[in-house]
Amino acid sequence: MARRKDNRARADLAAFDQAGARVFDNPLVTEVSDSYLEYAFSVIHSRALPDARDGLKPVHRRILYSMHESGFRPDRPYVKSARVVGDVMGRYHPHGDAAIYDAMVRLAQDFSLNVPLIDGHGNFGSPDDGPAAARYTESRMSREAMLLVGELGEETVDVEPNYDGSLTQPTVLPAAFPNLLVNGASGIAVGMATNMIPHNLGEVVAAARWLIRHPDATLDKLMEFVPGPDLPTGGLLLGLDEVRRAYESGRGVVRMRGKVEIGPVEGSRGRQAITVVELPYGVGAEKVITAITNEVNKTKRLTGIADVKDLTDRENGTRLVIECKVGVNPQALLADLYRLTPLEQSFGVNNLVLVDGQPRTLGLKSLLEVFLAHRYDVVTRRTAHRRRKREERLHLVDGLLVALLDIDKVVRLIRAAEDAQDAKDGLMRRFRLSEIQATYILDTPLRRLTKYDRLELEAEQEKLRREIAELSAILDDEKVLRKLVSDELAAVAKQSATPRRTTLVDGDLKEVLAASVPAGPLEVADDPCQVILSATGLVARTAAESEEAAEGRRSSGRVKHDTVRAVVHSTARGRVLLVTSAGRAFKIDVLPLPVLPEQPGTVSLRGGMAAAELVPLEAGETVVGLAPVGPAAEGSPGLALGTRQGVVKVCAPDWPVRSDEFEVIGLREGDEVVGATWLTDGAESLTFITSEASLLRFAATVVRPQGLKGGGMAGVSLPAGARVVFFGAVRTDDPAHGEPMVVTSTGATVKVTPFAAYPAKGRATGGVRAQRFLKGEVDLTAAWVGARPLGATATGDPVDLPPADPRRDGSGFAVMLGPTVLGHHLDRD
Numbered sequence: 001m002a003r004r005k006d007n008r009a010r011a012d013l014a015a016f017d018q019a020g021a022r023v024f025d026n027p028l029v030t031e032v033s034d035s036y037l038e039y040a041f042s043v044i045h046s047r048a049l050p051d052a053r054d055g056l057k058p059v060h061r062r063i064l065y066s067m068h069e070s071g072f073r074p075d076r077p078y079v080k081s082a083r084v085v086g087d088v089m090g091r092y093h094p095h096g097d098a099a100i101y102d103a104m105v106r107l108a109q110d111f112s113l114n115v116p117l118i119d120g121h122g123n124f125g126s127p128d129d130g131p132a133a134a135r136y137t138e139s140r141m142s143r144e145a146m147l148l149v150g151e152l153g154e155e156t157v158d159v160e161p162n163y164d165g166s167l168t169q170p171t172v173l174p175a176a177f178p179n180l181l182v183n184g185a186s187g188i189a190v191g192m193a194t195n196m197i198p199h200n201l202g203e204v205v206a207a208a209r210w211l212i213r214h215p216d217a218t219l220d221k222l223m224e225f226v227p228g229p230d231l232p233t234g235g236l237l238l239g240l241d242e243v244r245r246a247y248e249s250g251r252g253v254v255r256m257r258g259k260v261e262i263g264p265v266e267g268s269r270g271r272q273a274i275t276v277v278e279l280p281y282g283v284g285a286e287k288v289i290t291a292i293t294n295e296v297n298k299t300k301r302l303t304g305i306a307d308v309k310d311l312t313d314r315e316n317g318t319r320l321v322i323e324c325k326v327g328v329n330p331q332a333l334l335a336d337l338y339r340l341t342p343l344e345q346s347f348g349v350n351n352l353v354l355v356d357g358q359p360r361t362l363g364l365k366s367l368l369e370v371f372l373a374h375r376y377d378v379v380t381r382r383t384a385h386r387r388r389k390r391e392e393r394l395h396l397v398d399g400l401l402v403a404l405l406d407i408d409k410v411v412r413l414i415r416a417a418e419d420a421q422d423a424k425d426g427l428m429r430r431f432r433l434s435e436i437q438a439t440y441i442l443d444t445p446l447r448r449l450t451k452y453d454r455l456e457l458e459a460e461q462e463k464l465r466r467e468i469a470e471l472s473a474i475l476d477d478e479k480v481l482r483k484l485v486s487d488e489l490a491a492v493a494k495q496s497a498t499p500r501r502t503t504l505v506d507g508d509l510k511e512v513l514a515a516s517v518p519a520g521p522l523e524v525a526d527d528p529c530q531v532i533l534s535a536t537g538l539v540a541r542t543a544a545e546s547e548e549a550a551e552g553r554r555s556s557g558r559v560k561h562d563t564v565r566a567v568v569h570s571t572a573r574g575r576v577l578l579v580t581s582a583g584r585a586f587k588i589d590v591l592p593l594p595v596l597p598e599q600p601g602t603v604s605l606r607g608g609m610a611a612a613e614l615v616p617l618e619a620g621e622t623v624v625g626l627a628p629v630g631p632a633a634e635g636s637p638g639l640a641l642g643t644r645q646g647v648v649k650v651c652a653p654d655w656p657v658r659s660d661e662f663e664v665i666g667l668r669e670g671d672e673v674v675g676a677t678w679l680t681d682g683a684e685s686l687t688f689i690t691s692e693a694s695l696l697r698f699a700a701t702v703v704r705p706q707g708l709k710g711g712g713m714a715g716v717s718l719p720a721g722a723r724v725v726f727f728g729a730v731r732t733d734d735p736a737h738g739e740p741m742v743v744t745s746t747g748a749t750v751k752v753t754p755f756a757a758y759p760a761k762g763r764a765t766g767g768v769r770a771q772r773f774l775k776g777e778v779d780l781t782a783a784w785v786g787a788r789p790l791g792a793t794a795t796g797d798p799v800d801l802p803p804a805d806p807r808r809d810g811s812g813f814a815v816m817l818g819p820t821v822l823g824h825h826l827d828r829d
Contacts, residue, residue, distance in 0.1 A: 048187040049194050052353040052360075052367060053374035054148060054173040055180025057187055059103045062092040064117060065169055067141050068149040078121045078138035085134050092162050092169050097134070105131045108139060112282075113183040114198045114232050115496060117145040127233075127284030144496050147176040154385040156378045174378045177492045178204050178371045180353065181226075181364075192359065194352040197254065197281070200230035202497030208368050209486045219248055219365055226364065227504055228254075233318075234278035234501040235259050239509025247364035250351035255509055256280035258288075258343040262330045264589050265323055271306070272330040272592060274337070276320035278501075280345040285310045285320045291341040292322070302340055304328035304522050327573045327591075332522045375485050380475065387471040394464040397457050399437025400444065404454045406431070410441070524591060526573040531590060533626050535563040535821035536796045538608030539578070541570075542596040558798035559604040563790045563823040566626040568678055577627035577655065578615055579639065579676040583665040586615040587629055587655070603826035606796070615661075625676025629655060637682040638705045639664060641712065642727025645671045648686060648715030648763070650679065652705040666711035675727030684729035685760065688716040689770060691723045691779040693744060696767030697760050700729060714764040726783035726822075730755060737787040743801060743822050744771045745782045745791070749812030750802055750819065755785055757808040769809040784822030791819025 050057050056064070066088045072079050085100045093100055106112050108120030111127055122137035131137060141149075151174040159168040184198040207225035211217050228243045236257040237243070246252025259278035265271040279285065289310060295302035304325050311319040322337070324330050338344040351362050355370055362370065403410045413430060417423035420442060427438040474480050529541050538561055570576050570590050578586045594607050611623040627639045633653040641649045641664065651664045665673065677684075679700055687697045696716045703713065716724065730740050732755065740755040751771045761767055771780070782791075791799035799820075802813035 049352060049354050049359055050180055050185040050187065050196075051172055052180060052355050052362065052370040054175035055178070055183060055185060056148075056173065057103075057185070059088075059093055059095070059100060060107060060117075061173055062169060063088050063100065063104050063107065064141065064145055064149055064173065065152075066092055067118075067139075067145075068152065072140045074119060074141055074143045074146065076140060078119075078140050080135065081120075081122075081137040081139045082134040084139060091167055094163050101131075101134045104139070107145075111232050114230065114498075115142075115144045115177075115179075115182050115201055117142055117148065117179075117183075119143075127279070127282060128286035129284075144177075147492060147496075148173045148179060150174070150176065151378060151382050154382045156381045156385070172374070174382075175371070175374065176488060177201065177496070178208060178368065180371070181367055185353075192352055193350060195348055195350045196353075197229040197347055197349055198231055199226060200498070200500050202493045203227070203230065203500070204368075205489045205493040205497070207364075208372060209489055211365070211368050212372060212482050212486045217365070219244070219363070222365055222368070223247065229502065230500050231256065231281040231502045233281050233283075234503075235280050236503050236505055238505045238513065240504060240506045242509045243504075246349040246351075250349075250361035250363045250366075252349045254347050254349060255513070256345050256347055257338060258283070259503065260334060260343075262334070262592065264592065271326055272324045272328065272589070274322040274324065274330055274334055276322070276343065277318055279318055279320075280342065281347065283342045283345055285312050285318065287342050288320060292337070295340050302336055304333045304336075327524050327526065329522055329524045330592075336522070372485070375489075376481060379481060379485055379488075383471050383474045383481075387468055387475070390464050390468050390471070394461065394468065395434070396437060396440045397461045397464065399433050400441060400448075401454070401457055401461065402431050402433065402437075403427075403441045404457070414442070524572050526571045529570060529572050529590065531568050531570055531576045531593065531626060532564055532596075532603065532605060532608075532826070533566040533578075533611075533623060534561050534605040534608060534796070535565045535792060535823035536561055536605075536794065537611050537623060538605040538796075539593060539611055539614060539623070540596050540605050540608035541572075541590055541593040542603065558790075559602060559606070560798070561605040561608065561792075561796035562602045562798065562825055563792040563796070563821060564603070564605075564826055565624075565821075565823045566677070567826070568626040568628045569632055570628055570630075571632075574632070575629040577629055577639075578611060578623050579625040579627060579641070579664060579673065580615070580617065580621050581624050581672045581674070582618060582621045583641075583663050583667045583673050584621075585627070585655075585662055585664045587660040588614050601827065624673055625678070627653070627676070627678045635681070637679045637700065640677045640679055640684075640686055640700060640703070640727075640729045641665050641673050642675045642686070642688060642715055642724060643667065643671045643712070644674050644723050646688065646690075646714065646716040646718045646724055647671065647712040648688075648703055648727070649710060649712030650700065650703045650705045651710070652707060654707065656708075662708060664708055666709060668711070674724050677727075677729035679729055680731075683733065684731050686715070687726070687728055687730050687755075687785045688724055688767065689726040689742075689744065689780065689783040689785065690716060690718060690767070691725050692719060693769055693771040693773065693780050694722075694767040695742060695758050695770040695785075696765060697730070697755075697758060698763045699760070702763050717764055717766045719766075722779075725780050726785065728785055730785050732756070734787070740785060740787050741789050741804065742770055743782075743784045743789045743791070743819075744780050744812065745818045745822075746771075746773065746777045746779070746812065747781045747818040748777065748814065749774060750791070750815050751810065751812035752789065752801055752804045753808060753810075754804060754806065757806065772809050772811040774811050782819055782822050784824075786824050788824040790823055790825045792821050792823075793817075794820045 067084060070087055085097050088100050089097055105124050108116055108118040108124045110116050118139050119142045120137060120139050123132040124137060125131035152170060156174045158171045160171050162169050181199045181204045182201045184196040185194055187194045203226045207222045210225060228237055228240055236259055238255040242252050243254055258276045258280055261275045261277055265273045289308055292308055296305055305322060306325045307323040309321040311321055324333055352359055353362060413426045414423045417426055423442060424438045427433050427441060474484055531541050533539055568576055572591055574590050575587050576590060578588055594609050596607060636653055637650055638653045639651045649665050656662050682700050684700045685697045686700050689695050742753045742755050744751050758768055789801060791801050793799060799817055
């Protein structure tokens with residue numbers, strides 16, 4: 001290693017001496033000065049640093065120029081990469097073929113560049129592996145690369161001789177988009193290095209167009225268009241304050257993180273997995289796996305990992321699955337992964353580029369200004385070239401039209417001339433033509449001297465004059481020039497812009513990192529907890545010991561999503577059953593459920609997870625109840641279910657061991673489950689409320705438990721057109737939670753009545769009336785039976801209920817807003 005460094009140092013000194021020799025060869029230089037040092041350094045750094053105008057180092061520029069000259073364009077077939085390397089090495093870049101091929105490969109990698117400049121065919125490598133040899137891969141220019149070289153034939157940039165003086169090459173490419181900001185760059189020169197991070201093409205173009213219209217724009221305004229880097233591999237970028245410092249000074253450090261998804265392992269019991277779907281820029285999956293293996297087996301600093309699988313492929317992209325051991329908190333494990341593995345990396349921004357041959361460190365605004373100055377120069381030179389070409393053509397057309405007006409005289413003059421020179425002199429003298437016009441007339445075939453061609457020439461003359469006027473306006477008016485550059489940038493963005501890949505996390509980097517470290521141990525204790533289902537369909541869990549202490553006596557006011565539909569006891573590493581309106585049941589793990597914050601008062605599920613995110617629900621299907629799984633289900637008669645068509649069933653808790661999804665009732669055509677309640681000991685009263693405002697209650701013991709396939713039995717008798725609005729199991733021997741109440745609502749009126757006012761009836765009967773309808777009321781829209789009733793809207797906003805009415809069959813209280821959903825509330829210390 002030391003010998004290699006010595007050789008590099010000797011090479012650098014040799015380059016510096018060579019630059020100095022070139023200066024001393026100049027007879028105008030009589031002494032060593034600052035200008036000598038600047039020139040010498042520029043000679044050395046120009047080989048390693050990108051030019052601020054086109055964002056390319058010489059090797060990249062020569063590769064693209066050589067491919068352009070050879071016709072290896074997007075509309076042509078692929079060619080062997082070895083042929084491209086050979087052409088570049090032989091004509092423009094006399095260095096090793098390996099160095100040229102490595103530079104060429106980077107231009108083709110979509111994980112290195114936001115906008116690849118080479119369309120590669122074959123194995124061009126990955127963040128972990130190198131590419132196949134040049135003889136195996138094929139390449140051609142990409143569509144975006146043509147935007148960099150497309151104006152070369154119009155004298156838009158300066159040219160210089162190649163290494164042996166036999167050919168010329170451009171000193172810079174015209175570059176129709178800010179390639180340096182979009183694709184970034186890296187390079188090492190003598191005593192300094194550049195490391196530029198990629199950005200989103202659409203965002204950079206938007207900022208450049210704003211700067212065209214507002215040259216005095218502030219950095220903060222430009223950052224409204226370019227809020228931060230956009231990496232080809234996506235991921236997260238933390239701390240925008242540090243990004244702003246980098247944009248202001250050209251130097252800074254940004255923090256990158258991989259993007260992950262946390263969820264249960266398919267087919268496992270209680271096991272969670274961290275799936276990495278996006279990696280930090282420049283990091284491959286194998287590098288992460290190697291680091292994890294080292295931390296697990298050698299340093300022992302990483303625990304809680306059961307297995308690591310790399311499922312990355314071309315169809316699904318990055319997919320690195322890190323399986324947690326049972327009972328491990330995935331959030332705490334993820335924090336360790338970020339701390340100990342390349343899943344979190346730093347990127348040192350150093351915007352060191354060449355400006356007029358000199359190395360300079362530029363911020364975001366300065367980089368855009370250098371690019372726009374280059375575009376103004378390119379468009380100006382291109383416009384001048386196009387105007388000159390049209391003026392030359394117009395000169396020829398004008399001469400030809402003069403000849404066509406007196407074609408007979410022209411023919412006689414030519415026939416009378418002794419030779420071509422005499423004919424040319426005669427035309428110039430007789431018709432006052434220039435030598436170029438006279439020569440063009442003599443070279444024109446006779447078939448062009450027809451009446452039809454005269455009309456074509458007059459139309460072309462008019463078109464040329466119009467185009468010359470438009471081009472002159474661009475050259476004479478700076479506002480027109482700026483608008484043209486802006487419009488061309490907009491066209492580039494429309495053609496090539498892509499959505500942002502990287503997610504930006506705002507704030508100070510230290511604060512963001514501190515906030516992202518989860519509190520709590522890696523191993524989650526299997527403590528008792530409760531799983532709660534809200535009437536609005538949200539699911540969450542909370543610690544059992546902090547709940548329901550003196551419930552019903554303390555309340556700190558209503559909040560959103562505090563209307564509870566079901567509560568079951570479980571443990572943090574246990575499982576529960578979600579029962580849906582379609583008669584299906586799903587086993588879910590308790591651990592991934594959101595934990596409700598520890599605060600006194602009414603329990604709110606605002607931080608809960610929508611049931612649709614936990615289980616695959618069909619259109620119109622909802623979760624209607626919960627049931628325990630495992631030891632918590634022992635000693636119970638089972639799960640009581642009631643359907644829209646009045647069927648009742650008690651499903652015995654013999655849940656399948658190997659299946660996480662199964663049916664708990666066989667439903668008839670058009671039927672659905674409206675309520676599912678877990679029975680503790682069978683002493684509950686099963687209760688139906690129908691749309692006709694009839695309430696039927698009977699003992700749960702009269703319903704014989706059935707297996708999963710059973711279709712239940714008749715529960716309540718329904719008249720034609722009626723349906724069940726509510727079904728549930730109600731306890732009347734639980735004074736700790738208060739007396740159960742019956743709540744019925746037509747939308748316009750609401751009635752609250754003690755449950756004790758309704759007598760028990762036999763199963764499959766019609767029950768008794770629970771609310772007398774007023775004029776215009778036809779059916780109930782919502783109903784509930786239970787202690788501590790609450791009402792809410794479909795979005796969880798609280799709805800107040802009227803005071804209790806002891807009359808069993810009285811009418812309801814008129815309300816401005818009736819509840820959409822009903823349930824009960826929980827209180828805790």
